[in-house]
Amino acid sequence: MTEENFFTKLPYLIFISLITLTIWFFGQEELGGFLIQDLGLYLFSTIVFILLLSIKNTIHIVPFLLNMLFMISQTNWDIDLIPNSMYYVIALLILGIILHIVIYKTKFLRGKFFLGISFLGVAVIISMIVNNQAFSMLSLLLFLYIIFLILLYGFFANTVEGEFLVYLIRIFVVLGVLISLEVAIFYMREDDVIHALEAKTLNLGWGISNFIATYLIMFISSTVYFIKKYKLHIFWIVLALFEFVMLLFTLSRAGIIAFLITSLFLLLFMFIKYEHKWNLLLNITIGVLIVSIMAYFTKAYFYAIWERLELYRLEDNGRIEIWKEAIATFKTHLVFGGGVLARQADGLRMFHNTILHILACFGILGGIALVIQFISLLRIFFVSFTQEKAILLIALIGANIHGMVDNIYLMPQYMTIMFIIIAFVESANKIDILRKELRIS
Structure with missing residues (x-):
């Protein structure tokens, strides 16, 4: 570093x-x-x-x-x-x-991710023009948003200098605690916490339950990095478990399931190539016991969470019908998609799946852009693959697993965080390449 x-x-x-x-x-x-x-x-x-x-x-x-x-x-x-x-x-x-x-x-028009994000921007603009959606205040705001995103990535990709991945992970760890405290404070302010849980009223202002869950998934991953990195495992384990409890309090079923899937990658990350596996496992067990004892004294809240989750279980909340609608829209508007207003003509509505949303709204062009971005992402991360890059990649994977049932990918917060991650990784890659060249010489 x-x-x-x-x-x-x-x-x-x-x-x-x-x-x-x-x-x-x-x-x-x-x-x-x-x-x-x-x-x-x-x-x-x-x-x-x-x-x-x-x-x-x-x-x-x-x-x-x-x-x-x-x-x-x-x-x-x-x-x-x-x-x-x-x-x-x-x-x-x-x-x-x-x-x-x-x-x-x-020189900001450079970066391995620049082609993918620019291609998606072109696909969005063409889809709006083809579908007569280009002349409205919403379209103007979306156009400015696209330009801003392209500018933001190009800027960070060329102005972040040095290997600062651990620094970025630190920022994410602190942000994970920040969001967790905001969730806790939200419920502390409620007169009836049980009712707030049953009615799923969580709203922090900048985001509701599903969005909150996405960023907790990403930032808990960063906390796991410190569980492995530092000998004082128990502190970071309890912190990660606290964040997971706050994830439960979001009552985002998709977010919880996405994190459980992501946790498999996190467990592999923690134990692969780690010498003191039994010590780490013991610390995890102690951490779970500590959090379980604390949860026991607030068990009424967890009963309310369980009842809410059990009530809806794996009900799709209309998601399957929305996905069918997305597929039908894509078939009708194969090349350019149905535009940003494909789902509802008088407002911006989502299809609750990253891939289907992009195909329905921006057609094959949008799909090509998404494939380019995916390939570019892998090319960026797998240059001298390190533990720091692994944990940041897991964070992105976790968010996008959630994106299969909720629209995450095109949200301003996620795009900003993703671009910053990519820019930091690209900067670290330059240092890695320079080190290799020096060793060879």
């Missing part, structure tokens, strides 16, 4: 997320005529802007950028209800990126 300093260590990252948690907690209260949520977004985006102008290596903006994704506590959403602070954030980020490119003469 490239040389570290205070700004890449846990205390600093925890401090940033504590500020985020405070802003989220008091977000809808006013201070000086502004919502605290808006003040937080103004503060963090301004810090990012200053860092973009003053430091060439963009690794230092990542904790602020990612914390902003989980800072918003507003629960009512509509195009008319988007706070002005979000427009400010987007405008300031774009301006900061442009100025950074000019100041440091960055």
Whole structure:
């Protein structure tokens, strides 16, 4: 790993997320005529802007950028209800990126993932034009979103310098704790926790249960990395189990099942090529016992979770019919898809499956883009495959397993996190290749 300093260590990252948690907690209260949520977004985006102008290596903006994704506590959403602070954030980020490119003469139209994301962007735009969906406020916002995503990936892929994968994993570990605390606080604020569980009212503002579950799956994976890395297994095991309990409290059946599948990869990661397997297994057993004892004293909540999950079991909630609709739409609009409004003409609705959604909305062109992205991802990760790359790949796999029953892939939070992961891995690959060349010479 490239040389570290205070700004890449846990205390600093925890401090940033504590500020985020405070802003989220008091977000809808006013201070000086502004919502605290808006003040937080103004503060963090301004810090990012200053860092973009003053430091060439963009690794230092990542904790602020990612914390902003989980800072918003507003629960009512509509195009008319988007706070002005979000427009400010987007405008300031774009301006900061442009100025950074000019100041440091960055060549940003490079990167192994650039072709795939650009191809998908073209597929989206063509599908909107072909289906007469190109001239509306929603289409304009989607067009700007596509441009922003392409710019964001190209920017990070060419401005992250050095091998900082452990630093990125640290950020994810802290974010996992942040989200878990937000879930816990949400229920603590409820007058009747049992009713909140039975009615599945969980809404953190920036996301509802299924979205929350996705990011917990990703960030628990990062915590597992530290279970294997550090001798003090028990602390990280209890932390990972706490995050898993909060995943249960999301009541996202798809998220829970996706994590159980992902946990098979995580178990393989922990035990393969690890000398002290019995010691690790003992620590896991102790951790499970500790969490089980704590759960016993709050068993009424777990009964409510079980009853809710048992009530719906593996019911598809209309998913199968939606998937059939997606297949029918794809057959009707084979090449270019039915556009972003393929499912509902007067609003943006999802088909609850990454592959089917892209095929239905963007046709064969979109499917080709997805295949290109998948191949590019494997090519990026399997250059000098390391434990750090393995755990980040497992995090992406876990999120996309969940994406088979919920729309995750095209969400702003996920795309931002994925691009940052890919950019960090590509940067680490450059260091690995340089080391090999030096050894050969």
